[in-house]
Amino acid sequence: MSETYAVTVEDVSKSFGSFKALNGVTLRVRQGEIYGLLGPNGAGKTTLIRLICGLLEAHAGTVTVLGQRMPQVAVLRHIGYMTQQAALYPALSVEENVRFFAAINGAEDGVKQALELVQLYERRGSVVATLSGGLRQRCSLACALVHRPELLLLDEPTVGIDPQLRVQFWDSFRRMAAAGTTMIVSSHVMDEADRCQRLGLIQYGRLLAEGSPADIRTQGGSQNLEEAFLALAGRNES
């Protein structure tokens, strides 16, 4: 029981008006683990990630990140957050964007490495407004990990990324995890889910199932992760 958790979400609920976006979610993410958040549109994945980095405050329950109760500004230095839509300054170049996010985290020395990781070093001078959607997504990822955070929150990081680069992304995710970085990755893509160490399935703001991809297959009673997921979701529905 001496496991250290990077993130602990304890019976968390969050409503927007009368709408319950999250309803009593409990999950733990170990340090150095890649944790996949799966769920259909509107399930509450983005809301959960926002709660973890303190952008939203839970109405009930607690969120603890790296030993600190959120929201807590001091912890934010160790968190990297890649938003679902590539949130960048369109008038700045790729490098200027990355350098800005490096500067506000006090980590200017990581710029080159981050650009190389997302393979944008050659295009570092391009103005973001002129980039394609996938290139923007890569720039956004570079901005999120430029300060080598201990916890990376990636909200659908591989949407719009071509297959070769996606494979490379996951290689680097795994390398970062091996080096001790904790990652929470939301996704709809099942072959990506298979690359996570553990998965949490969310639907209608509830955690349906949790475990390794193998556990989920067993729980859903199917060798195919997608079918297992649909089976679990269907059980919840009825």
Place this chain on the structure above:
Amino acid sequence: MSGHRIVAITRRLLQGFRRDRRTLALLFVAPIVILGLLGYIMRGSTSAPEVGVANQDSGPLGAIVADGLKSSSHIRATDINAADGDAKLKDGSLVAYIVLPSDFSQQAQAGTVAPEVHLEGSQPGEDAPVIQALQQSMISLASRVSGRSVTFQFQVKYLYGGQNYDTLDYFGAAFVGLVVFFLVFVITIVSFLNERSQGTLERLMASPLRRGEIVVGYMLGFTVLALVQAVEVLVFALAILHIHNQGSVFLIFGMEALMAIAAVNLGIFLSMFARSEFQAVQFIPLVVVPQVLLSGIIFPVSTEPKGLQWLSDVLPLTYAVNGMRDIMVKGADVTWPSLQLDAAVVAGFCILLIAAGTATLRRRLG
């Protein structure tokens, strides 16, 4: 041309507005506020300016003119000592004073009277009612001097400004500051709204940046921009338009920097209440036009209806405009209490707005 397709566009536009109640409200509220204000300023019972009368005439005719002035509806005249006149102009308790010299009655009998009109002179348009009142009372004088016509030769003396000042000199001083205030406000409100809509504000909030750091960083960035703009505006105003400047260029800069800081923070603060660029654009006339009307740029604050004077007294632009005129028209330096007050009030507004901007930024987190 397909009527169907055109209607589709028209309908789409109106549908958007139906959900955007705030823009709709502003769209209908703004013109009423602006026109109503203008109507009240121009038609409301405008206050008559305070004018002093120093009757030094040893004969009887000076008293007649003095009484005529006191019963005039254009001004509010009171007796003063000529020696106190300039001090009263300086402290702002009088807009003008009139001296009827000791040989006034003799002058009248001789056919040419030369009363002295001392004007404060830093505000445009304040001399008109004084001259008007004086002319009317001179008409009643003419009827008392039997048998001959009397000509008037006012000797007009300006405490500030002077005959060689034209309208542009008065407006220019204020506008040099206003242009910077206005443009910086617009840039800030729009770029802060961009920050929100392109999602980067969310990223900033998830970074170790403190909210105060965001506000102050914005402030510095736009102040730099504003000061470069101020250099341009000032060079153009002084070197090309030849607007008179009695004061120090550095003081003008100082005042413009303060106004820019106030404008940036006003922009940040108000962008919190705008959900879309539409709404932000609506804020611009609603914030800027009443301030321009009430700040004394066009209509002197002292001639506004009393209720509006109260409003003018709590608007930062009133003090900024006054400060700019103090410097450029009156040649004020930092030792002038009135300039110190103006600068202090504008600085106070800056602090208030920084606090308000920071506070509203925090509220959105929860």
